Each structure stands twice: as structure tokens, then as C-alpha cells.
Amino acid sequence: MRVLIAPDCFGGTLTAREAADAIATGWHEAKPDDVVVQRPLADGGPGFVDVLHAACVTRELPADIRYISVTGPLGDAVDARWLSARVDGRRVAYVESAEACGLHLVPAELRPQACETATTRGVGELVAAAAADHDVITVGLGGSGTTDGGAGMLAALSDAGVDLTDISLVAASDVENPLLGPLGAAHTFGPQKGASPEAVDRLEAKLAAMDVLKPVSDISGAGAAGGLGAALLSLGATVQSGAGLVRELTGLDAALDDADVVITGEGSFDWQSLRGKLITAVASGAAERGIPCLAIAGQVSVGRREMGAAGVQEAYSVSEHVGSVRRSIEEPRESLAATARHVAAQWSR
Numbered sequence: 001m002r003v004l005i006a007p008d009c010f011g012g013t014l015t016a017r018e019a020a021d022a023i024a025t026g027w028h029e030a031k032p033d034d035v036v037v038q039r040p041l042a043d044g045g046p047g048f049v050d051v052l053h054a055a056c057v058t059r060e061l062p063a064d065i066r067y068i069s070v071t072g073p074l075g076d077a078v079d080a081r082w083l084s085a086r087v088d089g090r091r092v093a094y095v096e097s098a099e100a101c102g103l104h105l106v107p108a109e110l111r112p113q114a115c116e117t118a119t120t121r122g123v124g125e126l127v128a129a130a131a132a133d134h135d136v137i138t139v140g141l142g143g144s145g146t147t148d149g150g151a152g153m154l155a156a157l158s159d160a161g162v163d164l165t166d167i168s169l170v171a172a173s174d175v176e177n178p179l180l181g182p183l184g185a186a187h188t189f190g191p192q193k194g195a196s197p198e199a200v201d202r203l204e205a206k207l208a209a210m211d212v213l214k215p216v217s218d219i220s221g222a223g224a225a226g227g228l229g230a231a232l233l234s235l236g237a238t239v240q241s242g243a244g245l246v247r248e249l250t251g252l253d254a255a256l257d258d259a260d261v262v263i264t265g266e267g268s269f270d271w272q273s274l275r276g277k278l279i280t281a282v283a284s285g286a287a288e289r290g291i292p293c294l295a296i297a298g299q300v301s302v303g304r305r306e307m308g309a310a311g312v313q314e315a316y317s318v319s320e321h322v323g324s325v326r327r328s329i330e331e332p333r334e335s336l337a338a339t340a341r342h343v344a345a346q347w348s349r
Contacts, residue, residue: 003027004259006039006252008278009047010298011267012104013332016040016047017054022333023263023296026340034344037259039250041278044172044242045142046104048096049083055250062086068129070122071156073101073145074114082126084134087249093130095139097123097225101152103145103193111145111194116202118146118193120228124156131162139232140242141173141225145193147186149179149207150231157235164235171232172242177223179216179230180208185223193226243278253285261347262286262293263340264312269297274310283311294347296339298328316343 005027007019014022020040027036042051049065056063063085072078080099085092098104100122106114123139130137146152157164177183186195186203195203207213213230216222221239222230233239247253256262264282266273273279279295286293295307295315307315319328321339328335 001031001034002258002260003034003036004039004255004262005036006041006255006262006264006282007296008041008043008266010265010332010336013267013298013329014336015050016042017050018333019265019336022336023265023340026337027263027344029337030341030344037255039252039255041250041252041282042140042242042246043142043174043278044140046096046098046102048140048172048242049081049094049099051246052085052094052249053083055246056083056085059251066129068126070100070125071119071152072105072122073118074106074110075119078105078122080122080126082130084130090136091134092136092138093134095123095126095130095137097139097141097228098143100126101146102143104143106145112196112199114145115147115190115193115195116199118148119152120144120146120148120150120226120231121152121156123228124153124160127153128157128160128162131164131167134167136168136170138170138172138240138245139237141171141175141229142242144225144228146228147190147193147195147203147207147226149185149210149213149227151210153228154212154231169232169235169237171221171224171229171237171239172245173221173224173229173239174241174243175224175229176220178218178220179213179222179227180204183223185227188223189226243281247281252282256285256289256291259286259291261291263296263343264293265296267298268301269295269299269315270301271306274302274306279312280310287311294343296336296343299325
């Protein structure tokens with residue numbers, strides 16, 4: 001049987017590549033004769049660089065990961081990476097904003113205070129580094145710990161005297177929120193970053209006062225990554241689906257054409273999964289081809305009817321299989337592989 005494994009990351013425990021590898025390991029242990037193909041996915045958030053680098057390697061495209069020290073969300077230096085590649089004859093840089101301003105870089109106990117001061121300056125430093133020798137700079141948005149409207153990024157680019165005139169700038173995101181209002185950056189995502197109701201109101205006021213963002217504040221995606229999307233739009237960026245970009249570069253559709261069964265997954269398979277682009281893209285692609293799609297997730301809270309409507313035939317919970325959420329988090333790779341082994345054996349019967 002030809003098995004396509006195409007998961008997202010398992011939030012905070014496994015990258016998409018690590019998750020795909022763990023699932024493949026478990027499946028092989030149960031069904032060693034199956035042909036397993038891995039296509040780890042991302043939507044612009046954490047794992048964006050890793051997934052695209054793997055895709056470039058698979059397609060034998062010239063690509064290398066570059067390393068740089070940049071300003072982190074709290075103002076201290078952090079080690080970050082970005083991807084340099086040649087795609088369709090163009091020099092393309094892929095920047096993962098979470099590398100420089102990700103929520104994972106802000107300790108949980110500091111988030112209530114840091115949510116109002118966390119900066120995207122490091123993202124600007126990444127873009128400045130890429131601008132030196134690239135035709136296209138694609139900035140993946142997602143997983144940020146900031147709500148500064150991209151002020152830090154804009155300041156870094158200004159301080160470095162970066163000229164983006166001849167560079168195509170792309171904001172890769174599947175967030176459709178505007179910058180301001182009840183569906184905006186502060187109100188929708190601020191609480192996830194530690195903001196209290198009072199802090200949310202202050203963040204909203206700061207974003208509303210940024211004159212440079214006013215012309216683009218209502219554009220879909222302006223609220224992505226705490227308003228970083230709006231800052232990129234103010235620089236002339238176009239918005240592209242992060243999931244769509246990854247789907248194209250990884251060759252997901254061609255892999256689906258050759259598969260007999262598809263395995264996808266993420267940390268939590270819930271109602272938000274059904275609104276997202278990754279799981280639904282994989283499931284709908286499988287459904288269009290008449291092949292089953294199975295989901296393996298850390299936790300599953302979607303009902304059978306809802307998952308069926310999205311194109312997922314069965315969903316399996318890692319935490320249930322290994323006996324507890326704690327174990328699934330403390331031993332993520334082993335737990336995911338064990339679940340995949342169980343799914344493969346069950347599926348064969």
C-alpha cells in the first residue's frame with residue numbers, strides 16, 4: 001500500500017518533519033512492506049523554514065539554511081534561521097517570523113507584561129539580511145508573541161537603510177483578520193499572548209495610532225502576527241496563502257495522486273482544525289481522489305460527523321492511546337510512533 005504522511009507540527013513538541021518521521025517509523029514497524037512518502041506541511045508559522053527546506057531538497061532545488069543572531073521579542077539576542085533557495089530561476093528567501101518573534105521565545109510567566117512590549121525588530125533584521133542578494137522575500141506569519149503592528153520590523157529596516165524597491169515582498173499567511181476591531185490583531189490574538197482585557201484595549205489603541213498602517217488596516221490578513229501583516233502590506237507586500245505555498249512547493253497534489261491512504265495530523269484536532277487550511281487541504285484532496293484520509297492528533301475533540309464533512313474518515317488521539325496527555329507531551333516521538341503503529345495494524349485488519 002502507498003501511504004502519504006502529511007502532518008502539520010504538533011504544537012510545541014514536534015515539528016512537522018519530526019511528526020512525519022515519527023508516524024512513518026510507527027507505520028513501518030507495523031507494515032514494513034508499505035511504501036511511505038513523507039510530505040510535512042506548514043502554513044507560515046513554526047516549521048515554515050524546515051518544511052520548505054525539505055521540499056527543496058526533495059525537488060533537488062538549490063537551497064541552504066542560513067543562520068543569524070537577531071533581536072528577540074524581549075530585546076535580547078536569539079539565534080534564527082532563514083532559507084535561501086532558487087525557485088523557477090529566481091533567488092527566493094523564506095523568512096519564518098516566529099524564528100525572531102515567536103511566542104515560544106517568551107516564557108509563560110513573562111507574557112502578561114511582555115505582550116505590550118514584545119518587538120518584531122528581529123524580523124526586520126532577517127528581512128534585511130535576505131534583501132542583500134534575493135529577488136523575492138517571503139515572510140511566513142504565525143506563532144508570534146508580538147502585537148506591535150510590525151513597528152519593530154519597520155524600525156530595523158529603516159535603521160539598516162534597506163531598499164526593497166526591486167524586491168518582491170510576500171506575506172505568507174492564512175489568517176484573514178483585519179488589523180483593528182473585534183476580529184483584529186489585539187482582540188483576537190492578544191489574549192493568547194498573555195494580554196488581559198485592559199492590555200488588549202491598550203494594544204488596540206496603539207495599533208490604531210500607527211498612521212503608516214491606516215491605509216491597509218482593513219485588508220484581509222493585516223491582523224496576522226500581531227499586525228506584522230499590516231506592516232508588510234504597507235511596504236507593498238502581496239498576501240499569499242502559506243498553506244497553498246507549501247502545498248505547491250512540496251508537491252502535495254502529485255503525492256496525493258499516487259497514494260492509497262493519507263495520514264495527516266497536528267497537536268489538537270478540534271473545531272479550529274476544520275477552519276484551517278492544512279488539514280482540510282489534505283483531507284479534501286484525498287476526498288477528491290476517492291482515497292481515505294486518517295488523522296492522528298495529540299488530542300481529538302471533533303465529532304465523527306464534523307470530521308466526515310471535512311473529508312477525514314477516522315481520527316486517532318495520541319494521548320488516549322498512550323494513556324495520558326502528560327505522557328504524550330513528555331514522550332512525543334515515541335507516543336506518536338506507537339499510535340501510528342496501532343493505526344497501521346488496525347487499518348490492515
